[in-house]
Amino acid sequence: MASSQNFLVATLIANPSRPVLTDEIVAVAARSLGQETERSVLARGIAADLIVPAPADAKAIEGTLRRALVGQPVDIVVQPLETRRKRLFLADMDSTMIGQECIDELADYVGLKKEVSEITERAMRGEIAFEPALRERVALLKNLPVDVVDEIIEKRITLTPGGRALVQTMRANGAYTCLVSGGFTLFTGPIGAKIGFNEHRSNHLILDGEKLAGMVDEPILGREAKLATLIELRTRFGLAHHETMAVGDGANDLAMLGEAGLGVAFRAKPAVAAAAHARIDHADLSALLYVQGYRSDEIVTAPV
Template identity: 65%
Template sequence: MLVATLVSAHGQALLDERLLKRIESTLPGILRVQRLDGEIAADLFAEAGDARKLEADLRRLLDEAAVDIVVQPEAMRRKSLFLADMDSTMIGQECIDELAAYVGLKEKVSGITERAMRGEIAFEPALRERVALLKGVPLAVVGEIIAERITLTPGGRELVRTMRANGAYTALVSGGFTVFTGPISTTIGFDEHRSNILLAEGGILSGEVADPILGKQAKLDALLELRARRSLAPERTLAIGDGANDLAMLGEAGLGVAFRAKPAVAAAADARLDHADLTALLYAQGYTGDEIVRD
């Protein structure tokens, strides 16, 4: 059996009774509808078939409504391992771009970042090129950037804390830097974080990053390692990201989700979130609104 989870855009409640009844009566194979959280989220259970076709049919019926759709097999939808990208996924910014802003180079660095995330240039040389431009920046500005410029993506804390409360293991895996992933992972509530190390001398960035660089392969390796360590079936894993360096991780996960993603990433992922906040990943696992651990 397939389950299609519909989730309204962040801050909206769009799944009224009329819409759900229209979908149920129009689409063949829909067996039942179950609300997860009022008019915010609902499950549609359907006979096993083509998940992509069901998603396309639902998008047509929704007629461009700001509703995200996650279609997957009902079996093993509840996940036991969650891996997440940080920049532009669990937070709203690219940390390296914010560091570059300190020395007036944000536009130049963000252009390189955008090309790397689209997969137009290789991640590792692009990272080295951007880090070289940061030579001379005091490490002390990181705390200021986190406090004043970094915003958490809505629903992220609830997502991680709810999964952990239900026995899942969570890891923040980033092509960014430990000086950011450390405090940010703690604030959100992850079990662990993995990222790159910025090299510094006397508290001043040297313009270099330590080897080996954590990129696409390292994110995939982290998923494989943590899955094996916890003796999990591949279907029990969940991953989310927005850039080209997330593709291997998303492809290996039981459910790989693209978040506000570049076109190539959105096309390759199992599902995409264009409108909803990160609690959509809880609804996709069958959690109800009452089961979400909120601040």
């Protein structure tokens, strides 16, 4: 291929724990596009590219591929080939970079996980505003000993598969990474360090001695603050719009996902998945490397 200019790339990704992306499935996908399509395997059984020459419509190609691969546990991301590699990455934490909602785990210690989880779910679906929902949930945690945070991180928090490799590989290739969460610094600090982010931003819980005071510092970091963080970092590093990527799962991520060059809904609420540029429903977070064109032998697993 002489030049990537004006080409689109459709990346097909399976979960590494279930590497179902056979040569036959890739061939079926290529044939469905009805034109000469260059194929490139990024990771055997896991990820492959289909290069589509312009003029072509990304949404139309995605729709064709989804119909061709219906029933297959394969994610599909279509984007311009020339601008796929990113230099700034912002990520939500709860239910994205980790498998839990930290505030729900805190609530479990005071016997209120069911009540708090219901509020969390409604906020993430966008049914209620994030900021008042956070204040309401934090108030229920008043007098909870702060040292339970360490125990929760150690015993209950699980990192989403592929997340460390995603951050470490992007950093090794010159990208800047930021964990930006509507959760709390008590969690984003140690979790961000464990994954390897350059920095973290989130909300500060107010303490009363060694206990939670049931209040959070204002202003609350929510939807608009996530958007502002993306714009601030993009401006600081002098990056173009297309050089940025963001990932999240909830309604308070929508503005950030919309502003990113590639906004990815990761196992997201339906409204978020429908609005984002791309969606990952089956694969793990390593999918965000494959959509940038990284091959399996380029993925970094050791700390940078």
